[in-house]
Amino acid sequence: MTTTLHTPHATDHLDVLESHALFILREVVAECERPVLLFSGGKDSAVLLHLAAKAFAPQQLPFPVLHIDTGQNFTEVLEFRDRAAKAAGARLIVAKVQDSIDQGKVADPGPLGSRNRLQTVTLLDAITAHSFDAAFGGARRDEDKARAKERVLSFRDAFGQWDPRQQRPELWQLYQGKVNPGEHVRAFPLSDWTELDVWQYIGREKMDLPSIYFAHERDVVLRDGMWLAVGEFVEPRPGEDVVTQMVRFRTVGDANCTGAVVSAATTIETIIDEVAIANVSERGATRGDDKFSETAMEDRKREGYF
Amino acid sequence: MELATKDLLRLATIGSVDDGKSTLIGRLLVDTRQLFDDQLDAVVAASEKRGIGDLDLSFVTDGLRAEREQGITIDVAYRYATTPTRKFIIADCPGHVQYTRNMATGASTADLALAVIDVASGLKEQTRRHFCIAALLGVRSFVVAVNKMDTVEWSELAFQRVVDQIETVSRELGFTSTIVIPVSALFGDNVVIPSVNSPWYGGPTVLEALEASEAGSWEVAQGGRLPIQWVLRQLGGGRTYAGMVSGESFSVGEKVTLLPANVETTIRAINFGGESRLEAVVGLAADLDLADETDAGRGDMIASAPLPRVTKELEATICWFGERPLSVNGQRLRLKHTTKSTPVRVQSITGVIDISSLTINDASSLSTNEIGLATLLTAEPLVVDDYREDRVTGSFVLIDEVTNVTVAAGMVGHASFL
Numbered sequence: 001m002t003t004t005l006h007t008p009h010a011t012d013h014l015d016v017l018e019s020h021a022l023f024i025l026r027e028v029v030a031e032c033e034r035p036v037l038l039f040s041g042g043k044d045s046a047v048l049l050h051l052a053a054k055a056f057a058p059q060q061l062p063f064p065v066l067h068i069d070t071g072q073n074f075t076e077v078l079e080f081r082d083r084a085a086k087a088a089g090a091r092l093i094v095a096k097v098q099d100s101i102d103q104g105k106v107a108d109p110g111p112l113g114s115r116n117r118l119q120t121v122t123l124l125d126a127i128t129a130h131s132f133d134a135a136f137g138g139a140r141r142d143e144d145k146a147r148a149k150e151r152v153l154s155f156r157d158a159f160g161q162w163d164p165r166q167q168r169p170e171l172w173q174l175y176q177g178k179v180n181p182g183e184h185v186r187a188f189p190l191s192d193w194t195e196l197d198v199w200q201y202i203g204r205e206k207m208d209l210p211s212i213y214f215a216h217e218r219d220v221v222l223r224d225g226m227w228l229a230v231g232e233f234v235e236p237r238p239g240e241d242v243v244t245q246m247v248r249f250r251t252v253g254d255a256n257c258t259g260a261v262v263s264a265a266t267t268i269e270t271i272i273d274e275v276a277i278a279n280v281s282e283r284g285a286t287r288g289d290d291k292f293s294e295t296a297m298e299d300r301k302r303e304g305y306f
Numbered sequence: 307m308e309l310a311t312k313d314l315l316r317l318a319t320i321g322s323v324d325d326g327k328s329t330l331i332g333r334l335l336v337d338t339r340q341l342f343d344d345q346l347d348a349v350v351a352a353s354e355k356r357g358i359g360d361l362d363l364s365f366v367t368d369g370l371r372a373e374r375e376q377g378i379t380i381d382v383a384y385r386y387a388t389t390p391t392r393k394f395i396i397a398d399c400p401g402h403v404q405y406t407r408n409m410a411t412g413a414s415t416a417d418l419a420l421a422v423i424d425v426a427s428g429l430k431e432q433t434r435r436h437f438c439i440a441a442l443l444g445v446r447s448f449v450v451a452v453n454k455m456d457t458v459e460w461s462e463l464a465f466q467r468v469v470d471q472i473e474t475v476s477r478e479l480g481f482t483s484t485i486v487i488p489v490s491a492l493f494g495d496n497v498v499i500p501s502v503n504s505p506w507y508g509g510p511t512v513l514e515a516l517e518a519s520e521a522g523s524w525e526v527a528q529g530g531r532l533p534i535q536w537v538l539r540q541l542g543g544g545r546t547y548a549g550m551v552s553g554e555s556f557s558v559g560e561k562v563t564l565l566p567a568n569v570e571t572t573i574r575a576i577n578f579g580g581e582s583r584l585e586a587v588v589g590l591a592a593d594l595d596l597a598d599e600t601d602a603g604r605g606d607m608i609a610s611a612p613l614p615r616v617t618k619e620l621e622a623t624i625c626w627f628g629e630r631p632l633s634v635n636g637q638r639l640r641l642k643h644t645t646k647s648t649p650v651r652v653q654s655i656t657g658v659i660d661i662s663s664l665t666i667n668d669a670s671s672l673s674t675n676e677i678g679l680a681t682l683l684t685a686e687p688l689v690v691d692d693y694r695e696d697r698v699t700g701s702f703v704l705i706d707e708v709t710n711v712t713v714a715a716g717m718v719g720h721a722s723f724l
Contacts (some may be wrong), residue, residue: 013314013393015590022579022591023550026535030604030645055548055591057580058541141384145369148383151411164370167381169407169627171414171715173550174642174703178710192395194386281342295371 014201018051021189024152024175025055025136028187029062031177032134035187036093036127038306039065041073041081042252043209044138044190047198050207051189052136053088064091066135068123070115071098072233072254080210087208095126112233114257120305124160133184134177137306142194143282146298152191158182160304186306195250195282196275203268213271215248215263226259250275250282315519316395318382318416318445320409320436323401325424326453328379330491331398332363334512337498340387341366363491367398380405382412391517396420403432406439406675407627410715413440414701418447418521420512425452425464425488429471435661441479442623442677442721444697447521448476448484451497451512456490460503478664479723485515528695529610530554530562532586533644537603538593546577547602548593549645552698553691556586556594556610564600565607565689566616572597605646607689607699614691614699619653620682623693623720626672628706628713632680633671639713641684643702648686650704655680664723679720692719 029035037052039045052061065085085092097115099122101108106118127135141148151170156162168176177185190198202209220227221240227247228234233256236242247260248271265271297305319327332349335341341349345366352374353362367383368374379400387394397412413419419440423433440448450472458464465488476484487496488504489512495501498513510518531553538546556562560573575595576583586592594608607614626632634652641650656679658669672678693700704714 016314019550019589019591023535026548026591027645030536054579056536056538057577059539142386145367145383148367148369148385149381165372165380167408169411169703169712169715171411171703171712172697172701173415174701176642176647176703176705176710176712178705180710192384192386194388196388279343281344298369298371 014197014204017193017197018201020173020192021051022055023173024187024189025052027175028134028136028153028177028185031175032185034130034132035063035134035136036130036132037061037063037065037090037136038123038138039067039081039085039092040138040252041067041077041084041210042138043198043202043213044140046080046084046207046209047201048136048138048190049084049088049090050205061088061090064093066093066095066126068119068126069094069096070119070254071096072115072256074210074212074229074252074255076212077210077252080208084208093126093130095122097122100125112235112256114254116254116257117300117305120160120300120303123306124304127160127184133179134187135184136187136189138190139188139306140190140193140195140198144297146295146301150188150191150301152188153177154186154188155179156184156186156304160184162301162304164298164302196272199268199272199275203272210252212249212252215246215266217244218247218260219243220245220247220260227262228259229255231255314393314395315418315516315521316397316416317418317420317516318397318412318440319399319422320413320419320433320440321401321422322424322430322432322436323378325401325422325427325433326491327401327422328364328367328398330420330422330451330453330489330497330512331385331396332366333491333494333497335366335385335387336363337494338387338389338513340385378402381408389513389517394516401432403435403675406435406625409436410439410443410625410627413443413445414715416440416443416445418449418516418519419445420516421448421450422453422491423450423468423472424454425458425468426454428468429475431662434475437475437479438659438661438664439625439677441481441723442625442717443715444693446480446482447519448481449512449515449519450484450486451489451491452486453489453491455488455495455504456493460488462506465507483519483521485509487512487515528553528614528691529612530556531614531691531696531699532556532592532594532608533646533699534602534604534606534608535645540595544595546575546593546595547608548591549608550591550698551586551588553588553696554610555588556592558584560610562596562608562610563613564596564602565609565614566687567600567602567606568616569598569600571600605644607644609689614689614696616687616689618684618687620684620688620690620718621720622680622682622702623677623717623724624672624680624704625675625677625715626713627674627715629674631671631673632714636671638707640705640707641682641702641716642705643688643690644699646686646688648684648688650685651683653681653683659724666724679724682716690718693717694719694722
């Protein structure tokens, strides 16, 4: 018997993360009947779509992509969504929060109110309507302390709920996504990626992204410590000054709860420089939806949020 | 900005409840400045709210509401750290016996275990259990933080007592590398910053030990393995077989055998993400084009010599997590091994491991969190190596057919220390 200690391994961390993600994508597609990829048009779901195309090349994607449309999106992101889905040859399904409001399933928060939490109802309805038994998401464990606890394949009961106290053991890379009818799994191929990994990978792969990730001039108001883009969904309140600044977005959520950061970074290389020395986390800097309480993300995840 | 890629070390914390695993990881992350300001502020605020002082470091990883209320870790938290030399994926595991399944989840992918032991209480039964499970799961490198040294006034004698206990365990379980460090996670001594309180200690800090560790190179004694996950149809006809490489790498032109069919063929081409490569290294999610027309699909394996064996009967080590005991005529189970799932039956239970003596006692069933040896019969043939030789082709899980819950971690063969 021979013992070789130094067989060539994929040791570059981006190569390791990439191959692991491809493995997860293929495993879920093989084990589940009807997977879907949740696509917001943000950088993480863009990376996910890119990885999915690689996992199944040269074939078409073996699943559709689903966008939960709050109706409060940045125009640039919707344009990217359509462009990216087309480039990947993916079938795009759009489920609208407005439809859930019209059906009386959720209360209308008004034209300027946040629809963030309402998305969960629209998402779970879409999963039921299409009988999806697996949904890929771009969530990363470094984003939030509740996400840090979640399995790569995360079980959801018939009500779409996550029970953090009863997660299935997940040994080695033996991902198992078997569910009974009505239940589903969420699969997170980017679980072990950090924000910096995502940007390095986007740079390495020369990926397309929505333009709002790059520094640009925009009219913004300072609210609750965040720079919000003035526009259809954000109107300046009395006492708020509209200023024109060079900003970019670190995350992409709804226009009325996603803050911009002041930045001069117009290229992926300069964004990577900024991310590498950032003092504030991406969700802390830019997401009003996480600021409600200590366990805002855990509470939303329990209900079936992304 | 330096964009150099780094190597990745996966580590899991092990040890008994309340010995300070989460606090140590919190300290490590805070002192290496891995935490963002807002995350640290949130930990401070949460500590104040519960009236437990300025900063409860365990809240860095104990992120669930129930964990913070009870001051315990229920499930694994994954944290990420980057230093100038390395990238770390840290699985902070729970210490309670009832959450052994979650500890095994964290340790199953670890290259190294970071054990935490309270110096005052020494090596507890539960710590011994964790050492044993980690060793069964193939972890050979250990960094042991002897914690709460401040509570024994940094007594070298107290430290040495624990060192002696660890040396015994290390010898029994066959660790290849064991570094024992006196620390106070609470105050940060010898975690990232060398302590002035331990002039008698000349070894590395926890961070230095982790950065210097050579864990991660699994001892390969077998050939290349590619369990087929998915068949990709190529443009213009033909198909390739996608999967992740383990064992040793594959090259174009190499002779391989398709198992269990036992068909010999040659690798005609290697692809990754639609582009061709000359070599498929270990860990690459590649797809292979074979020279001969073959009828292969998910669950089959492409292998190079020395070949794995094909069998329907497995002698295996089982960590049982099910609520009802595992027995010969018990629940209906399915086995997932690499990319293959098959119905499975327990033919016999050979014994249960006594954690404290590492001897095997007679048993006819395995209770929750017990580890034992069993013979399993599968409906379909499996292509296996011993776990000691290949972590991928030697591991499996058992799944309850009714609930679909994973109820056991299984390893083909048994550890050398049994």
